[in-house]
Amino acid sequence: MGTELQEKETRKIYTVSELTSEIRSCLESAYPFIWVTGEISNFSKAASGHLYFSLKDAEAQIAAILFKGQARQLRFQLQSGLRIVGLGRIGVYPPRGSYQLILEYVEPMGTGSLQLAFEQLKLRLGAEGLFDPAHKRPLPFLPHRISLVTSPHGAVIHDMLKVLGRRYPNLHLEIAPVRVQGNGAAEEIARALHRIAMQGKSDLIILARGGGSLEDLAAFNTEEVARAIFSCHIPVITGIGHETDYTIADFVADLRASTPTAAAETAVPDKAELKATLQSVTISLHRTFGGSIQNLHRDIRNLRERLLHPSRHLVLSRMRLDETQEALLRRFQRIRTWKQHQLAWMLRSLSPAPLVQKLHRERKAHMACHKNLCFHAFSRLHGQRMLLNGLHHRLQNLGPFAILGRGYAVARKLPEKTILSHTGGLSPGDAVEIQLAAGFLRCRIEEIEHGKKNL
Amino acid sequence: MAKKTFEEALAQLQGIVEELEKGDLALEKAIRKFEEGMKLSRYCSDCLDEAEARLTRLTESGEEAPFSFETGPQEEA
Numbered sequence: 001m002g003t004e005l006q007e008k009e010t011r012k013i014y015t016v017s018e019l020t021s022e023i024r025s026c027l028e029s030a031y032p033f034i035w036v037t038g039e040i041s042n043f044s045k046a047a048s049g050h051l052y053f054s055l056k057d058a059e060a061q062i063a064a065i066l067f068k069g070q071a072r073q074l075r076f077q078l079q080s081g082l083r084i085v086g087l088g089r090i091g092v093y094p095p096r097g098s099y100q101l102i103l104e105y106v107e108p109m110g111t112g113s114l115q116l117a118f119e120q121l122k123l124r125l126g127a128e129g130l131f132d133p134a135h136k137r138p139l140p141f142l143p144h145r146i147s148l149v150t151s152p153h154g155a156v157i158h159d160m161l162k163v164l165g166r167r168y169p170n171l172h173l174e175i176a177p178v179r180v181q182g183n184g185a186a187e188e189i190a191r192a193l194h195r196i197a198m199q200g201k202s203d204l205i206i207l208a209r210g211g212g213s214l215e216d217l218a219a220f221n222t223e224e225v226a227r228a229i230f231s232c233h234i235p236v237i238t239g240i241g242h243e244t245d246y247t248i249a250d251f252v253a254d255l256r257a258s259t260p261t262a263a264a265e266t267a268v269p270d271k272a273e274l275k276a277t278l279q280s281v282t283i284s285l286h287r288t289f290g291g292s293i294q295n296l297h298r299d300i301r302n303l304r305e306r307l308l309h310p311s312r313h314l315v316l317s318r319m320r321l322d323e324t325q326e327a328l329l330r331r332f333q334r335i336r337t338w339k340q341h342q343l344a345w346m347l348r349s350l351s352p353a354p355l356v357q358k359l360h361r362e363r364k365a366h367m368a369c370h371k372n373l374c375f376h377a378f379s380r381l382h383g384q385r386m387l388l389n390g391l392h393h394r395l396q397n398l399g400p401f402a403i404l405g406r407g408y409a410v411a412r413k414l415p416e417k418t419i420l421s422h423t424g425g426l427s428p429g430d431a432v433e434i435q436l437a438a439g440f441l442r443c444r445i446e447e448i449e450h451g452k453k454n455l
Numbered sequence: 456m457a458k459k460t461f462e463e464a465l466a467q468l469q470g471i472v473e474e475l476e477k478g479d480l481a482l483e484k485a486i487r488k489f490e491e492g493m494k495l496s497r498y499c500s501d502c503l504d505e506a507e508a509r510l511t512r513l514t515e516s517g518e519e520a521p522f523s524f525e526t527g528p529q530e531e532a
Contacts, residue, residue: 374510377510378507378510381503381506381507381510384461384465384499384503385500385503387465388465388468388496388499388500388503391465391468391469391472391492391496392496392500394472394476395468395471395472395475395489395492395493395496398472398475398476398485398489399489399493400482400485400486400489410482418483419482419483419486421482
């Protein structure tokens with residue numbers, strides 16, 4: 001029981017899908033990349049473009065398929081009975097529980113070994129990176145020396161020389177004569193490349209050969225040549241076979257030309273074309289810069305005209321000095337003339353004539369004043385005198401002695417000489433003095449008659 | 456007594472004349488006034504005489520120019 005249960009527990013039961021899946025991964029991982037040879041039978045082309053057939057030999061057969069994309073790259077037709085070598089992988093188709101060979105590449109049997117070697121080398125070198133565009137060296141625009149690695153005989157070298165001579169006459173060329181087929185050809189080519197690289201006189205190499213069979217081109221499919229090209233620091237152009245021929249050398253080369261003459265065309269620019277381009281560029285340069293150059297010329301001319309010789313400068317300066325001096329002199333003379341006029345005018349105004357006239361006027365005025373003064377003084381004096389005379393006259397008329405002339409007399413008692421106006425205080429015998437208009441009488445009173453006032 | 460000015464003397468003389476012209480003075484006083492007036496009149500006359508004499512003297516010397524001026528030769532040019 002226990003063992004039965006154990007058996008039950010350890011027993012692995014697959015479903016069909018699981019089993020198929022495991023088979024599939026087993027087969028597909030075990031045969032991912034295989035070369036198979038066999039004879040085609042039951043060949044059919046589906047409407048989709050995929051090719052279905054069986055590969056068989058005496059004892060076995062296997063289903064095979066070539067998909068449309070790969071089928072299109074074939075250079076020959078597949079058909080039943082054809083013996084082929086194919087590169088492919090095993091694929092399992094679960095719905096049918098069948099396995100089949102899925103082919104990537106097919107070639108006819110016979111040329112197959114060479115082609116196989118080619119493909120193997122191509123794969124290996126490609127994986128190493130020898131075909132990598134990053135390693136491609138740029139070609140010189142105009143090489144100063146080209147080495148032609150090719151056969152010295154035949155049409156190829158002749159055609160290339162003709163093309164090179166036509167495109168760029170007098171180009172410096174070196175021909176490195178090598179065998180391009182047969183035993184030792186690959187070694188010769190590799191040696192020539194090494195030598196040219198060592199000498200370093202050329203800056204471009206053309207590796208060329210005319211068209212031929214795959215066997216004829218074998219030297220260019222060798223690893224030796226491929227590595228020689230890769231290690232050569234001088235850029236290499238290949239021109240091998242016809243347009244459809246691809247060699248390993250072509251893949252490694254810095255540039256692949258389809259034919260030897262195409263390589264020659266590519267190597268150098270067309271001298272006449274260059275010249276024409278150069279000429280047109282020159283013309284456009286002249287046209288573009290001609291104007292500005294003319295302007296510059298004009299500028300220089302102007303500057304030169306303005307650039308005076310020092311002596312001429314000196315002469316000009318002297319002339320200018322003379323002119324200025326003359327101007328100065330003229331100005332000075334004008335000022336002097338003006339000042340002279342001014343002086344004369346001032347002298348005239350300084351002359352004593354107006355002063356004398358003024359003096360005369362002043363003297364006249366003074367005389368008038370003087371006369372006036374005198375007149376006033378005298379007239380005032382005169383007036384005073386008249387006043388005084390009037391007063392004097394009036395005084396004289398008022399004088400008490402004026403009436404004496406008319407017979408009146410003044411009597412005074414002596415000795416007191418008091419004027420008598422009445423008889424009081426008098427006695428006969430008293431002495432009296434009588435004043436007349438002219439003279440005095442001294443008398444004695446004889447008799448006194450008292451009375452009232454007369455008149 | 457300080458010497459009278461001419462004007463004072465004249466005014467006094469005028470006063471005396473007017474006093475005498477009223478005629479109501481006693482003879483004695485009138486005579487004294489008269490004598491005083493005559494003295495004043497003489498004094499005034501003397502003053503005038505002296506003034507006239509001085510004035511005459513001044514104006515006589517004043518006939519000449521008070522100062523002289525030397526004129527240049529181009530005076531009338």
